[in-house]
Amino acid sequence: EIVLTQSPATLSLSPGEGATLSCRASQSVGNYLAWYQQKPGQGPRLLIYDVSKRATGIPARFLGSGSGTDFTLTISNLEPEDFAVYYCQHRSNWPLTFGGGTKVEIK
Amino acid sequence: QVQLLQSGAEVKKPGASLKVSCKASGYTFTNYGINWVRQAPGQGLEWLGWASTYNGNTNYAQKVQGRLTMTTDTSTDTAYLELTSLRSDDTAVYYCARGGGGIWFGELSWFDPWGQGTLVIVSS
Numbered sequence: 001e002i003v004l005t006q007s008p009a010t011l012s013l014s015p016g017e018g019a020t021l022s023c024r025a026s027q028s029v030g031n032y033l034a035w036y037q038q039k040p041g042q043g044p045r046l047l048i049y050d051v052s053k054r055a056t057g058i059p060a061r062f063l064g065s066g067s068g069t070d071f072t073l074t075i076s077n078l079e080p081e082d083f084a085v086y087y088c089q090h091r092s093n094w095p096l097t098f099g100g101g102t103k104v105e106i107k
Numbered sequence: 108q109v110q111l112l113q114s115g116a117e118v119k120k121p122g123a124s125l126k127v128s129c130k131a132s133g134y135t136f137t138n139y140g141i142n143w144v145r146q147a148p149g150q151g152l153e154w155l156g157w158a159s160t161y162n163g164n165t166n167y168a169q170k171v172q173g174r175l176t177m178t179t180d181t182s183t184d185t186a187y188l189e190l191t192s193l194r195s196d197d198t199a200v201y202y203c204a205r206g207g208g209g210i211w212f213g214e215l216s217w218f219d220p221w222g223q224g225t226l227v228i229v230s231s
Contacts, residue, residue: 034207034217036218043222044204044218044221045220046217046218046219055207087151087152089152089217095154096154096215098151098152098154
């Protein structure tokens, strides 16, 4: 099973700042990594798939990068609605797994 | 629009069985697999398994294998999750999620969209 480790666990930032979220895989997942956003009381929403492809309707301030075992989600110019928990997920092989999440909170 | 509508909240006793439904609309059901993911209170996301809506193939997480059955009904565009021998640590919100890539990207996929979630409480 591929273990995805996200860091940091919590990121405290102010609106307008940039956020850099990391996801590290225990073995290569190629380019098969996705990112999700989850707000309190809501289900997750797909942001990015296959490392860098933005899902429909996702603003350009969300940027995914990386390959192999190291991946980054960069959120530029944080908007109030961006404060949430973010998860990464691989689709390299079975079982599919998620990272533990990074909470982006208002400083 | 593409939508997954899940059945309502459930309260179950330990040892009981659970069945959650997920009705799809807004797309061709058999072109996309259905995954199930759960989230225990205050915890992260846990993938439970995948079911093909095309041929009924499944793949389950080892943790729930033996207790979990995923089925799909193409006559009603509905997917089902059945979990038996419930335990207190099965308490969670259960989500269905469409395999985002569809048949064009294979079985292993991202998840898009997600259902609204079904709260399941297992308690004596």
